Amino acid sequence: MNILEIFSFSFEALKERRVRATLTTLMVIMGASLIVALNGTGNGFTNFINSQFSTLGANVLIVSPRGDIHVDKALAEEISRINGVEEVLLFIQQTSSITSKGETQTSIVVGVDQSKLPLLFPTISFQSGTFVSETDNVGIILGNELARSSSGEEPFATLGQTVKVVYQKYVNQQPVVFQRSFIVRGVLNYVGSGIVPIDQMAFISTSAAKSLFDKENFDGLYVITEDPNLDKPVMDRIRDLYGNNLIIISPQVISDMIHQVSSGVYLFIRIVAMVSLLVASVGIITTLQTSVMERIKEIGLLKALGFTNKLVLAIFLCEATIIGILGGGIGVFLGMSLSYMMSWILGRSLHIGTSSSAGELFTIQIIPVFDSWNIISTWILCVALSMISGFYPSWRASRLDPVEALRHE
Incomplete structure (x- = not known):
């Protein structure tokens, strides 16, 4: 057989x-x-x-306040002196409505020193335009998907176009609307999905964010370490100095x-x-x-x-x-x-x-x-x-x- x-x-x-x-x-x-x-x-x-x-650099820590502590330039300077810290960036962020050509989209608007954004997001690049300087109070850059119309026809906004950012908050239980017009200085290339949705975000200068959102202090700060291996020692040192007053998130550790x-x-x-x-x-x-x-x-x-x-x-x-x-x-x-x-x-x-x-x-x-x-x-x-x-x-x-x-x- x-x-x-x-x-x-x-x-x-x-x-x-x-x-x-x-x-x-x-x-x-x-x-x-x-x-x-x-x-x-x-x-x-x-x-x-x-x-x-x-989307976030492996050597980036996200620090936000808890309790009565205020995030300001003094706090940023103190943290920047910790061994292993390369850069500290203050930021303000708020969910807002952005209107262009009669269409409105919801986005996270972030005020941050944009010259340092490549340190935070190593993969970002521009489809058109460039970053907004810290002295520019009317410039804005848009994520790739935000710049595209939700209808899929004409772009939501293009370089040089004026858009309106609208934010509402309650003061004494009464709604107060804050709004300002911005000029599109840049549109980012597509990045892809991530824990930080860059493609749906908008970026302005920190001075413009403080004025628009009526904030005296910052919402948090990005701590950039010299090496990803230093993330944990830097986190431990920040906790030693500020205890539970600061929440520290390390994408790498998570x-x-x-x-x-x-x-x-x-x-x-x-x-x-x-x-x-x-x-x-x-x-x-x-x-x-x-x-x-x-x-x-x-x-x-x-x-x-x-x-x-x-x-x-x-x-x-x-x-x-x-x-x-x-x-x-x-x-x-x-x-x-x-x-x-x-x-x-x-x-x-x-x-x-x-x-x-x-x-x-x-x-x-x-x-x-x-x-x-x-x-x-x-x-x-x-x-x-x-x-x-x-x-x-x-x-x-x-x-x-x-x-x-x-x-x-």
């Missing part, structure tokens, strides 16, 4: 015991699909987290924490997947062992017809191999589909805030990423485990004495 005939013979034997074979194959499918789905979702989630924090937590969760579920494969292995042993017991007379007949021990071993081992091939193959494709479902559910259940002032949330979109080697190795693992599990029952079948087997009732 050639290899194709052996596989055909083994497949027919499995079809005769289809219920038992199907249940065993389902256990292999479950383990393989979980491994592939988790790896795809995990890789996609990792890429998403990296993309979210890639990213690392998320990776650690998600890695632990995925490791646990991978263990569950491996246990499922081990259970499937036990199922294969049981299935083949039962098959051997039921087919003792058939084995004796095969040997009487001239089948060698190796050929009988190959026939039963092929049954286990077929279970691994089918279970692993179906499990891989099912796992890829399951990964998209898991990513969609994860994206719908998790939200990320665009800023503390904006109070806005957006649903995250996670796209599974599949490693070809991981998929192949998962399939090979299923086949290998099936063959290993099926070896002992197959070996027992091959060692049966044909005379005794033919006498078996």
Whole structure:
């Protein structure tokens, strides 16, 4: 018999015991699909987290006040003297309405020294125009998506055009509207989604922001360290000096924490997947062992017809191999589909805030990423485990004495 005939013979034997074979194959499918789905979702989630924090420099700390402390130039100067601090940028930000050509969009307007923006956002560049200087009280730059019209036709605003920024706050429980016209000095290139939604933001000078939003102090400051490895020492030093009066956010630290937590969760579920494969292995042993017991007379007949021990071993081992091939193959494709479902559910259940002032949330979109080697190795693992599990029952079948087997009732 050639290899194709052996596989055909083994497949027919499995079809005769289809219920038992199907249940065993389902256990292999479950383990393989979980491994592939988790790896795809995990890789996609990792890429998403990296993309979210890639807009901000890895050496940037975001500091905001808590309690009675005021963020002003004196505080910025004190923090700038901490060892490891390269630059400190004060900022004001507020959710506002921007009107242009009869169309209104909501945006986060940030007042900051724009000459230092490349230190905060290394990936930003201009589609047209340039940064607004600190002495310019009427200039504004727009994020790429903000500059595009929501209707998708003509641009919302272009270089040199006048736009109106409108902000409302309550004074003595009465709404007070602040508004000012600005000239578009620049439009940024598209950056992409991130924890800081640059494409939907607008930037003005700090002096213009203080005047427009009627604020004496700043909303917070960006602390830029000399090296990402200095983020934690600088954070610790700021906490030593100001205690709980300042909230410090490090995108790099948050990213690392998320990776650690998600890695632990995925490791646990991978263990569950491996246990499922081990259970499937036990199922294969049981299935083949039962098959051997039921087919003792058939084995004796095969040997009487001239089948060698190796050929009988190959026939039963092929049954286990077929279970691994089918279970692993179906499990891989099912796992890829399951990964998209898991990513969609994860994206719908998790939200990320665009800023503390904006109070806005957006649903995250996670796209599974599949490693070809991981998929192949998962399939090979299923086949290998099936063959290993099926070896002992197959070996027992091959060692049966044909005379005794033919006498078996």
